[in-house]
Amino acid sequence: MASLHHLETISELNQLFSxxxxxxxxVSIIDFTHAEINAQxxxxxxxxxxxxxxKNYCVGDMKYGRKQVDFQEGxxxxxxxxxxxxxxxxxNKQEERIGWGVFFHPDLIRGTSLAGKMKDYTFxxxxxxxxxxxxxxxxxxxRTCIQTIxxxxxxxIDRHSQTLIVSTIELLLNYCSRYYxxxxxxxxxxxxxxxxxxxxxxxxxxxxxxxxxxxLPTVGYLAEQLALSAHYLSDLLKKETGQNAQDHIHAYxxxxxxxxxxxxxxxxxxxxxQLGFEYPQYFSKLFKAKTGMxxxxxxxxxxxx
Numbered sequence: 001m002a003s004l005h006h007l008e009t010i011s012e013l014n015q016l017f018s019x020x021x022x023x024x025x026x027v028s029i030i031d032f033t034h035a036e037i038n039a040q041x042x043x044x045x046x047x048x049x050x051x052x053x054x055k056n057y058c059v060g061d062m063k064y065g066r067k068q069v070d071f072q073e074g075x076x077x078x079x080x081x082x083x084x085x086x087x088x089x090x091x092n093k094q095e096e097r098i099g100w101g102v103f104f105h106p107d108l109i110r111g112t113s114l115a116g117k118m119k120d121y122t123f124x125x126x127x128x129x130x131x132x133x134x135x136x137x138x139x140x141x142x143r144t145c146i147q148t149i150x151x152x153x154x155x156x157i158d159r160h161s162q163t164l165i166v167s168t169i170e171l172l173l174n175y176c177s178r179y180y181x182x183x184x185x186x187x188x189x190x191x192x193x194x195x196x197x198x199x200x201x202x203x204x205x206x207x208x209x210x211x212x213x214x215x216l217p218t219v220g221y222l223a224e225q226l227a228l229s230a231h232y233l234s235d236l237l238k239k240e241t242g243q244n245a246q247d248h249i250h251a252y253x254x255x256x257x258x259x260x261x262x263x264x265x266x267x268x269x270x271x272x273x274q275l276g277f278e279y280p281q282y283f284s285k286l287f288k289a290k291t292g293m294x295x296x297x298x299x300x301x302x303x304x305x
Contacts, residue, residue, distance in 0.1 A: 008048040013103055016045070023153040026108035027165055029146060032099040044086040048105065050124065051079040052172065054134070054142065055099030074139060077131035078176065080124040081106065100146050104169060108162065114170045121173050122231040123180055130232045138179050145172040184239045191240055194226060198237070198248070201225045206252055215276035216253060219245040254290045257283070261299045268295045 007013050010028045014021065018036045022028040032055055054076040079085055109115045118124075123132070134142070148168045152161065184191065205217045222245060223233040234244040243251070253275060260271045272283035287295045 005045045006047070007045055010049065010103060010105060013047065013049070024157065024161070024165070026105040027149070027153070027169075028103050029150050029153065030101045030103070032101065044084060046082055046084050047079075047103075048081050049103050050081060050106070050118075051085075051101060051103050052176070053077060053079075053099065053101040054139070074134050075131045076134055076142070076176065076179075077126070077128060078121070078124045100143070102146060102149060102169070102172070104165075109166055109169070112162075112166050114166050114173075117170070121177065122235055123176060125229055125231040127229045127232065129227075130229060132176065132179055132183060134179065138175075141175055142172060145169075145175065180235075181239065184236060188240075191236055194228075194236065195240055197226055198222065198233070198245075202248065202252055206256055211256075211276035212274050213276075216249055219249070222249075250286065250290060254287065257287060257295065258298065258302075261295055262302055268299075271295070 005012075005016065007016060010022045010024075010026060013019075014028055014030070017030055019028070019030060054074065106115075109118070123130075145168055149165055149172075152164050152168070155161065201222055202217065205211075205222075210217075219230045219234060223230040226233065228236075230245070234246070237248060238244045241248075257271065257275060260266065260274065261268075264271070266274070268284065269280040272280035275283060277283040284294055287293075287298070291298060293301065
């Protein structure tokens with residue numbers, strides 16, 4: 001069984017992978033070609049820092065969440081602080097180890113423009129099965145970023161060090177965003193199937209009248225039904241339809257509300273409760289935001305049209 005570790009510092013990370021003391025206290029690059037896990041039966045770890053890792057071959061098998069990660073074709077995935085990853089050590093494997101990891105503490109980017117942009121890199125919350133598969137050209141581009149950071153780490157730390165390292169990390173993450181956009185396009189056929197299944201799951205939720213007892217379906221619930229992460233589902237929908245998952249949920253809700261307003265004599269408050277709203281004013285506010293009129297005005301205008 002893999003041992004459990006929480007690595008709060010970059011120094012603890014280097015120690016786990018049998019590396020020398022880090023050249024910078026807040027950022028480290030590990031070459032997995034030479035890395036060994038300093039644990040007899042592997043390790044499950046959480047960390048206090050961001051991780052961006054690419055591997056064709058891992059030091060042992062790797063699991064992110066509960067899913068196995070296949071690195072045979074070269075895969076990149078990103079992990080935010082406090083997320084768990086399991087590395088099961090197998091020192092008998094003789095395959096060539098190819099890969100790298102760049103690890104940076106939030107303190108490195110604190111106060112920089114990158115700190116405010118991290119929430120936009122939603123791929124840090126993707127599941128392992130949603131990892132990024134890179135072309136040879138893409139691998140070389142990211143490798144160049146890693147080499148630039150590595151070269152800067154070899155210099156003496158001065159007032160320019162943080163700016164240069166952080167700007168290169170940001171460049172790396174921007175390339176990851178571009179490549180994920182490309183992957184959404186190349187997986188268009190599979191994505192179309194997911195969109196159909198998403199509509200089916202959402203329609204079934206509304207048809208089964210679960211709104212009154214359970215409220216609106218959450219993005220997390222819908223993603224779970226499709227075996228996706230919530231961020232990946234929203235990003236996929238945004239790329240394919242221009243609307244995120246929450247927009248689609250609200251669109252279904254508004255159509256259901258319109259049907260109830262015109263097909264019954266129930267008051268607006270009663271309809272709000274039927275749709276899972278604890279407070280009718282929240283329903284009226286959302287309805288007006290999406291349609292430009294209040295529920296009562298919609299009912300009146302439709303009846304006199």
